[in-house]
Amino acid sequence: NRVLCHAFLFAEHLQPPFFDIKPVSVDVALGESATFKCHMTGSAPMKVTWTRDNRQIRPGGNYKMTLVENTASLTVLKVGKGDAGLYTCTASNSVGKDACAAQLAVQGIVSFSVHEAFICKGDIWRTNKKYKVMSENYLASIHILSVDTADVGEYHYWHLLAPPTFVKKLSDLTVVVGELIELQAAVEGSQPISVLWLKDKGEIIRESDNLWISYSENIATMRIGNAEPANLLYGIYFFFFFFHLKKNADRIIPPSFTRKLKETYGQLGSSAVLECKVYGSPPILVSWFHDGEEIISGDKYQATLTDNTCSLKVNGLQESDMGTYLCTASNVAGSDECSAFLNVKLIEGLVVKAGTTVRLPAIMRGVPVPTAKWVTDGIEIKSDGRHKIETDNYSTVLTIKDCIRKDTGEYLLTVSNAAGSKTVALHLTVLDVPGPPTGPINILEVTPEHMVISWRPPKDDGGSPIINYIVEKRQSKKETWGLVSSGTSHTKIKIPRLQKGCEYIFRVRAENKIGIGAPLDSEPTVAKHMFDPPSPPGKPTVCDITENAATVSWTLPKSDGGTPITGYILERREASGKWVRVNKAPILDMKYRVTGLFEGNTYEFRVFAENMVGLSKPSPSSDPIKASPWMKTNCTSSEFLLKTRLALADQLN
Incomplete structure (x- = not known):
């Protein structure tokens, strides 16, 4: 008995974890706390573990771990000397895993990775109670415990290299006036070698229009274009050389994947290539695994590492090749890993x-x-x-x-x-066309002339990447839409040329290669300042009245509208007449001496407060007064002082 079937085959698989936000290395003092945070994507449920220098960390004690909405965090509550190291977060689910790492440096513990001998301030250091010098796998390191001010200085290490020696020395030279002078010397030794030409008692010779100096392929040459007696006045030329023996300590950088593996699809019987990119100090050892089993290069698998790009080619794909592939990279300073799923399909979707x-x-x-x-x-x-x-x-x-x-x-x-x-x-x-952008539309900035809005991409892009957003506006009282932008790929835009005081509605539509999707509308918003005009000042009081002038006083408005008051506008009118502005420039005080009155006429006064948004409504009109030399009153009446104090108390409340 057997079954023969020819049909379409495609396997659905969950998404393995992927860290899109990695933790950042930190440097803290002893006794302080240190926190690492990272964010991951992938199919739930996901298990998160933390390690320090490849040793798993358990929650509790000095460690606090959280996992909230795919954001994992690890806090070292009180950092000690033993907490320095490489901290790695690993996320895993049923189809794969991913990892990321960051370094914790503890102030008070200093470590340099160098070669051969250690020198500071001319002293060669060896292991003692304070300094520990070690050498392992051709890597020498020095650890300084309990750092103090005496340790301040520049640290160097020495390479055991070949010193420079002369292979061909300078010789005496006799020339005729006007001839070309050429001096040469050959030297050998470990690079880099620098040369310096000196004359007589140490005068340094430098290039000029008639003198050339060169050093190439271990040959030092000096040429003088026109020999003159002045050139020989001080006697023979000497050749001096020196060799740089010291070099600053190099930091060994642990591997880190800058471009991780991605889910890959392969056709049955064909080949598939998985690629990732790693950064770190060489040499880096790269290993590949398929569903936990290490891969050995051969006819089936071909693993390469070229220009920091790790690649694995899987030949002759079969259904058994489907699964999670893990790439690990390590050097003497640490390790990193990344993974992705290889999907083998009988036919294309x-x-x-x-x-x-x-x-x-x-x-x-x-x-x-x-x-x-x-x-x-x-x-x-x-x-x-x-x-x-x-x-x-x-x-x-x-x-x-x-x-x-x-x-x-x-x-x-x-x-x-x-x-x-x-x-x-x-x-x-x-x-299909994309769905509407994800709301709501956020109004980030509002002025009388423009607004700034933002939104989020659609939850469904229609199966094709979003290439553009179309933004439109209309006044609430109108039905027609006006185009703001049809060529932005950003999810934030400034909408200019608005009319002050008008209420607007905005809508945004996403576009892919299939077409334009449904719109997302904003809430109606008025084009105005984000603050309000102030409330009216208190009822004016008139005093110190003469036949042609009077002093008008008022109290603070109950509200400044959210932004400071910039001044006051004072108006007057004769009985049943029109209001006339008194002052040209805004009044900064809360009283004003009005002149130009006519004796015997009756006047009323009112005041406006002003801020950056505009004018308030007018205050209540003052009681009528008559311009007369016999109407003079005291401006510091108890009634006026009481009103001013009450207004100040209202604003403070």
Whole structure:
């Protein structure tokens, strides 16, 4: 008994973890706390573990661990000398794992990685109670414990290199006036070598229009274009050399993946390549694993490391090659790893546009005749509405009419008889216009002339990347939309040329290669300052009245509108007349001497407060007064003082 089946096959897999935000290395003092944070993506549930120098950290005691909305954090509550090291966060789920790392440096513990001998201030250091000098795997290191001011200085190390020696020395030279002078010397030794030419008692010789100095391929040359007696006045030329013997200590950088592995798809029988990029101090050892088993390079697998790019080529893909692939990189300073899933498909997935009618045919063979069952999202598909299934003894066909975006997914076909069953799959992608941007539209800045708005990308991009956003505006009282921008890929924009005091509604639509999606509308917003005008000042009081002048006083407004008051505007009018502005420039005080009155006329006064937004409503009108030399009153009346104090108390409250 056997079953033969030709159909579409695609396997659905969960997403392995991936760190999109990594922790940052920190440097703290003894006794302080240190926190590492990172964020990951991937299919739940995910397990998170922390290690220090490859030793797992358990929660509790001096360590606090949290995992909230895929953000993992580790806090060392009180840092001690033993807490310095490389901290690694590893996230794993059923289909893979990922890791990221950061360094914790503790002030008071200093470590240099250098070679051969250690020198500071001319002293060669060796292991004692304060200094520990070690050498392992051709790497020498010195550890300084309990750092104090005596340790301040520049640290160097020495290489055991070949000192420079002369192979060809300078010789005496006699020349005729006007001839070319050329002096040469050859030296050998470890590079770099620097040369310096001196004359007589140590005068340094420098290049000029008539003198050239060169050093190439261990040959030092000096040429004088025109020999003159002045050139020989001080006698023979000497050649001096020196060799740099010291070099600053190098920091060994642990490996870190700057570009991680990504989920890869391969065709059955073909090959697939997994690539990632690593940064760190060489030499770096790279290893590959498939579902936990180490991969050995050969005909099946070809692993390479070129220009910090790690690649693994898997040849002759089979279903057994499907799984999680892990790449690890390590050197003497630490290690890092990343992983991704390799998906092996019998055929490519099917991609169609919305509105298309799709037919998924499959040929089946078996004795006895097998039965067919179509399933998507765990629900069996029946012939109903837009779905139609046609099955005979040899084939089955699933037809989906007028495909919509929600038809995207995995379609499983299971054929079975008494001898067994076989399941194959096809991934169907229906491309459509994107959904509306994710709301709400945030109004970030409001002025009378412009606003700044922002939004988030659509939850569904329609199966094709968003290439553009179309932003429009309209006044609330109007029906027509005006275009603001049709060429931005950002999710934030400044909307200029607004009319002060008008209420606006904005809408944003996303666009992909299929078309423009549904809009997201904002709440109505008035184009104005984010503050309000002040409230009216208190009722004016008039005093010190003469036949042609009077002093008008008032109290503070109850509210400044949220921004400081910049001045006051005072108006007057004769009985039943029109209001006339008194002052040209804003009044900064809360009283003003009004002149230009006419004797015997009756006047009223009112005041406006002003801030950066504009003028307040007018204050209540003052009691009428008559310009007369006999109406003079005291401006410091107890009533005026009481009103001023009450207004100040209101503002303080």
